[in-house]
Amino acid sequence: MxxxxxxxxxxxxLGTSRSSISASNGGRHVIESYVGWxxxxxxxxxxxxxxxxxxxxxxxxxxxxxxxPLERGxxxxxxxxxxxxxxxxxxxxxxxxxxxxxxxxxxxxGVPAEALRVSRQNLRSAVKGVADGLMIxxxxxxxxxxxxxxxxxxxxxxxxxxTDFCVMRGRYPxxxxxxxxxxxxxxxxxxxxxxxxxxxxDAQFSIYMVREWKEKWSxxxxxxxxxVVSVQKAARATPIDxxxxxxxxxxxxxxxxxxxxxxxxxxxxxxxxxxxxxxxxLAGGGSQIPxxxxxxxxxxxxxxxxxxxxxEDPVFAGSNGSLAIALxxxxxxxxxxxx
Amino acid sequence: MTRRSTASxxxxxxxxxxxxxxxxxxxxxxxxxxxxxxxxxxxIRGLPPPSLRASTRLRRxxxxxxxxxxxxxxxxxxxNPLSGSAPDRAAVLATAPSVLTFRAPKxxxxxxxxxxxxxxxxxxxxxxxxxxxxxxxxxxNEITLAIARDLRGLLKRAQYDVAMTxxxxxxxxxxxxxxxxxxxxxxxxxxxxxxxVPSQECHAVETYYLGPADDPRAExxxxxxxxxxxxxxxxxxRLLEGVYxxxxxxxxxxxxxxxxxxxxxxxxDTNPAIRDKxxxxxxxxxxxxxxxxxILAEVSCLSNDEEANRLAEPAYRQRIARALxxxxxxxxxxxNRVATLGQGPGSQ
Numbered sequence: 001m002x003x004x005x006x007x008x009x010x011x012x013x014l015g016t017s018r019s020s021i022s023a024s025n026g027g028r029h030v031i032e033s034y035v036g037w038x039x040x041x042x043x044x045x046x047x048x049x050x051x052x053x054x055x056x057x058x059x060x061x062x063x064x065x066x067x068x069p070l071e072r073g074x075x076x077x078x079x080x081x082x083x084x085x086x087x088x089x090x091x092x093x094x095x096x097x098x099x100x101x102x103x104x105x106x107x108x109x110g111v112p113a114e115a116l117r118v119s120r121q122n123l124r125s126a127v128k129g130v131a132d133g134l135m136i137x138x139x140x141x142x143x144x145x146x147x148x149x150x151x152x153x154x155x156x157x158x159x160x161x162x163t164d165f166c167v168m169r170g171r172y173p174x175x176x177x178x179x180x181x182x183x184x185x186x187x188x189x190x191x192x193x194x195x196x197x198x199x200x201x202d203a204q205f206s207i208y209m210v211r212e213w214k215e216k217w218s219x220x221x222x223x224x225x226x227x228v229v230s231v232q233k234a235a236r237a238t239p240i241d242x243x244x245x246x247x248x249x250x251x252x253x254x255x256x257x258x259x260x261x262x263x264x265x266x267x268x269x270x271x272x273x274x275x276x277x278x279x280x281x282l283a284g285g286g287s288q289i290p291x292x293x294x295x296x297x298x299x300x301x302x303x304x305x306x307x308x309x310x311x312e313d314p315v316f317a318g319s320n321g322s323l324a325i326a327l328x329x330x331x332x333x334x335x336x337x338x339x
Numbered sequence: 340m341t342r343r344s345t346a347s348x349x350x351x352x353x354x355x356x357x358x359x360x361x362x363x364x365x366x367x368x369x370x371x372x373x374x375x376x377x378x379x380x381x382x383i384r385g386l387p388p389p390s391l392r393a394s395t396r397l398r399r400x401x402x403x404x405x406x407x408x409x410x411x412x413x414x415x416x417x418x419n420p421l422s423g424s425a426p427d428r429a430a431v432l433a434t435a436p437s438v439l440t441f442r443a444p445k446x447x448x449x450x451x452x453x454x455x456x457x458x459x460x461x462x463x464x465x466x467x468x469x470x471x472x473x474x475x476x477x478x479x480n481e482i483t484l485a486i487a488r489d490l491r492g493l494l495k496r497a498q499y500d501v502a503m504t505x506x507x508x509x510x511x512x513x514x515x516x517x518x519x520x521x522x523x524x525x526x527x528x529x530x531x532x533x534x535x536v537p538s539q540e541c542h543a544v545e546t547y548y549l550g551p552a553d554d555p556r557a558e559x560x561x562x563x564x565x566x567x568x569x570x571x572x573x574x575x576x577r578l579l580e581g582v583y584x585x586x587x588x589x590x591x592x593x594x595x596x597x598x599x600x601x602x603x604x605x606x607x608d609t610n611p612a613i614r615d616k617x618x619x620x621x622x623x624x625x626x627x628x629x630x631x632x633x634i635l636a637e638v639s640c641l642s643n644d645e646e647a648n649r650l651a652e653p654a655y656r657q658r659i660a661r662a663l664x665x666x667x668x669x670x671x672x673x674x675n676r677v678a679t680l681g682q683g684p685g686s687q
Binding site: 121124135136137141145148150151162170171172179180181182190194256325328329333336337 | 375
């Protein structure tokens with residue numbers, strides 16, 4: 001039997017946009033979920049690495065076969081390259097955690113709920129071999145576990161590819177307890193891109209620039225300050241005001257998310273609906289949009305009111321929860337997961 | 340680039356914590372954790388998630404046993420949705436296509452009983468890896484899903500029960516879509532698609548019901564929409580046999596007519612160039628294998644730039660959803676009126 005203290009336990013949040021790891025040795029790391037391989041020998045000589053991850057991969061993207069393996073929250077079915085990208089991403093994250101040579105590693109990996117629902121076998125085979133023990137759970141479940149919010153709680157995890165909803169009813173969530181929407185960070189990016197393009201047809205900008213604008217200046221409701229960004233117009237850097245476009249794009253999340261919350265709430269036993277409605281936790285990168293939680297509370301007014309709080313540490317809430325699961329799992333649990 | 344958090348180490352001191360009695364909160368965590376472990380163990384063993392198997396077991400107990408029909412050539416299970424034994428929807432989706440098959444759909448009995456419309460299954464075309472047509476940054480799989488969601492809202496407000504074959508951008512084979520409709524015991528099945536043709540001038544709106552293709556283009560369109568079906572060639576003939584002389588076809592045609600009329604009228608207000616291509620028949624597989632009257636509506640034409648721009652607008656998609664709703668509702672009202680009188684529209 002392995003002594004628990006000999007083992008490095010890690011919790012991983014394998015996200016569409018960012019992936020993070022929390023380790024029992026105290027290590028915490030986050031990277032963007034990009035994996036890239038040099039496209040040819042020339043590229044390989046230039047980047048000087050056989051494989052690149054995160055921001056480094058993104059910055060060298062013209063020279064790489066760049067993958068974001070959980071695009072839209074799913075591992076692409078039948079794509080060996082994407083399966084390999086998932087595996088490499090996990091290996092890289094685990095290497096960042098800095099375990100000792102030969103130290104056994106037990107990992108709990110949180111993935112978008114839709115990925116678990118649709119391609120659990122693909123995921124399992126993709127991540128096989130990256131750790132000595134491996135458990136895969138849905139991301140919102142990992143968040144709720146880490147926050148000890150296992151009863152009469154709803155987790156709304158707004159990621160890049162999907163928004164995952166999970167009602168915790170004191171049991172491991174089933175299909176009926178969960179929902180997934182594709183209205184999420186990426187859909188906000190797409191909408192913002194369309195709106196800005198419609199207003200400034202002569203402006204040149206990329207989806208990566210749009211993503212950065214959103215991450216810096218997103219908001220719902222009252223604008224904290226005008227959002228002015230720089231784009232290229234006829235090869236000249238030109239400032240444009242995108243305040244109203246930013247608001248519209250971000251607010252596009254409110255209605256579908258609130259409706260899905262209400263739909264899921266309606267399936268909770270009537271005596272507990274009020275408690276769940278007042279115990280909604282917003283997680284994921286989207287939870288950081290200023291004003292979003294307030295807008296959702298306002299929208300919940302139609303259903304009798306509710307309380308929405310935002311996780312304290314959205315970057316590591318998922319991986320911390322996964323680490324908590326890894327640490328709480330018994331030796332017998334890990335033995336049953338071998339293979 | 341990595342970022343090292345300043346957060347204090349998570350449970351860094353867990354190993355040195357003194358033993359303490361288990362609290363109710365600890366027991367709850369243990370119970371939930373056990374569920375997570377079980378879920379993983381069963382995935383390793385290649386079983387579907389416990390929740391799905393549990394619900395299937397319940398249904399198995401409550402309903403009569405699933406009809407098993409030997410199909411020696413295919414060696415597969417057969418399931419007859421009209422036998423009263425239905426696996427649940429989630430189980431259909433969770434089961435690999437290779438273990439799902441069908442029997443030829445049974446004819447609907449000509450309506451002397453009160454066959455009213457209550458449950459409607461919406462089928463947003465394409466999804467997941469199969470994104471369908473694309474133009475000007477607009478994807479068919481996203482358009483059809485958005486329209487279906489709007490339509491669902493309208494139908495629910497009108498007190499219909501509504502189910503969807505997909506409610507996210509996920510791949511669902513045609514076989515699974517039909518299975519879902521049958522498992523949900525749909526009264527009507529409405530498949531939503533967006534046309535794309537080589538000509539940029541296309542402004543066509545057309546609605547299909549099941550039948551032999553009535554022109555080569557319809558045949559080609561059916562061929563396009565039938566790919567990724569999950570069926571084999573050997574299955575196709577069996578599916579078609581016994582379908583055509585069916586009340587279902589007549590009902591499907593009436594539904595198609597009601598929907599097409601509304602689509603042309605409502606969308607024509609926005610776009611006078613809309614061409615009414617009328618109601619057509621074609622052997623779309625997704626219609627062949629569904630038990631209920633069903634249609635496949637090609638609600639717009641993505642290969643037309645103006646239409647693609649309009650489809651990117653939520654307001655335009657909502658107009659399409661409203662047109663579909665009015666068509667469905669009109670058909671359902673007519674059927675419900677006749678059913679109340681004890682005569683099915685099929686007997687007209």
